[in-house]
Structures are given as C-alpha cells and as structure tokens.
C-alpha cells in the first residue's frame with residue numbers, strides 16, 4: 001500500500017543520528033545564548049536612546065514649525081494695523097474683556113446728557129489736542145513730507161491725531177446729536193455746536209460714516225447667542241439676545257495715556273506751523 005512508506009518516512013530519525021527534536025533544541029539553545037542578559041540590556045539602551053533622540057527631534061521640529069505658524073503680536077499688528085508712532089513707545093497687548101451689553105441698565109456713557117456723562121466721555125480722551133509725531137518717523141507712519149509740519153524753530157514734526165481717539169470723538173458727537181440730547185448741547189454751544197447747523201450736519205454725517213467704515217474694516221466675527229428670560233407675571237419665558245459677550249481687546253488706556261502725553265502745547269505761537277514750501281500740495285478745498 002502506498003500510504004505506509006510515507007507514514008514511515010515521517011517518523012524515522014535522521015541519518016546523522018540526531019533526532020529532529022534534538023536539532024530544534026540545539027537551535028533554541030543558540031538563540032538563548034544570543035539573547036543573553038547583557039545583549040538585551042544593550043539593545044534596550046540603544047532603543048531608548050533612539051527613542052529619546054527621535055522624540056527630541058520631533059519636539060524641536062514641532063516647536064520650530066509652531067513658531068513659524070503662530071505669528072508674534074508684533075507681526076499680527078503689522079498685518080492688522082497701519083504703522084503707528086505709538087508702537088515705538090509701548091506694546092500693544094491683548095486681553096479678554098466682557099462687554100457690557102445690558103439692554104435696560106444704562107451705564108454712564110449712555111445716560112441722558114449731563115456734566116457727569118460729559119466728564120466720563122472726556123476721560124476717554126475724546127477731546128485731546130493733536131499729538132506731535134517726530135519728523136524722522138513721519139514717513140514710516142504714513143505722513144508725507146508735504147503734510148503740515150511744526151515750524152523748525154519750534155522743533156518740527158507733524159501734528160497728528162490718533163485715529164481711534166478721533167473715532168471715539170465722532171461717536172461722542174453722534175451721542176450729543178441724538179434727538180433727546182441735541183437741545184442740551186445746542187444750548188451749551190461748545191465744540192461742534194459752535195458751527196452753523198449745515199456745518200454741524202456735515203460734521204455729524206462725517207462722523208457717522210467714519211464709524212461705519214471702521215466697524216466694517218475690523219468687522220467683528222464673534223456671535224451673539226440668546227437667553228431665556230421671564231418678566232414678572234409672564235407665564236412662559238421669552239428669548240432675548242445676550243449682548244454680554246467676551247472680546248479680545250487692546251490696551252485702550254495705555255494708548256489713551258500715550259495720546260494724552262504727546263499732545264501739542266495748549267498755547268502755541270502764531271508762527272507755530274511751518275508755511276507750505278514751494279511744490280507742496282495745496283488742496284482746492286477741504287478733502
């Protein structure tokens with residue numbers, strides 16, 4: 001029968017006298033020798049060193065790439081703001097601020113016209129005099145050499161206004177011109193209210209449009225959620241927008257202080273401004 005020799009062959013011992021299992025056993029002994037305690041130690045040490053090296057390299061690479069991708073405050077500022085003499089003197093910093101979005105509780109800035117309300121707005125720096133921008137940095141901050149300058153005999157430089165403070169000045173004028181405030185300020189007849197009505201109207205609409213452009217320029221991409229509220233006697237709660245949201249804000253007060261400290265003198269001589277030089281642009285009317 002054909003099946004018998006096959007069966008025999010698989011059970012015979014090999015010719016050199018070693019039994020198959022003995023060969024296997026010898027091999028096992030050799031590999032056991034290779035895997036002796038010392039070798040394992042070295043291998044483990046090598047692996048750990050390799051691991052640490054790879055780990056450190058990856059860590060350093062991540063930090064380097066992150067530092068490329070996370071721009072510094074200064075490089076953000078350069079992308080989001082016009083050049084400014086202010087950044088020569090102070091750091092623009094950012095912090096989280098909760099807006100007061102109360103609908104019914106009026107803080108001092110929004111109450112009906114009064115000396116207290118005016119003082120609160122004044123304290124924001126809305127009526128500061130122009131600042132002086134040194135001649136050397138004029139060009140760097142966007143001031144052309146044929147723009148108005150202080151007479152060289154008084155030290156030169158450019159009279160200028162911080163835009164943010166001008167925008168707040170504008171918002172204050174809108175406040176003063178509100179239908180429920182305007183009589184109060186007309187009566188006082190100060191600032192913009194010294195002008196004839198048609199000029200005041202231009203001033204107010206100029207201010208409105210400057211604020212429009214600024215709000216669009218730095219358009220706020222945060223979102224306003226809604227909350228439930230129930231007035232006394234209401235059976236069911238109603239939904240209402242919650243305007244008390246978190247914002248990332250600049251250090252306004254430091255900037256205000258800078259503008260306060262850099263104001264031109266209160267009283268200046270008649271010839272304080274350098275007259276236009278030949279070739280300087282002279283506009284045909286108010287721009």
Ligand SMILES: *[C@@H]1O[C@H](CO)[C@@H](O)[C@H](O)[C@H]1NC(C)=O
Pocket residue numbers: 100101102105106107108244
């Ligand atoms: C907002 O201001 C009003 C008036 O000063 C005050 O009553 C209210 O508590 C403030 N709300 C928040 C959320 O700070």
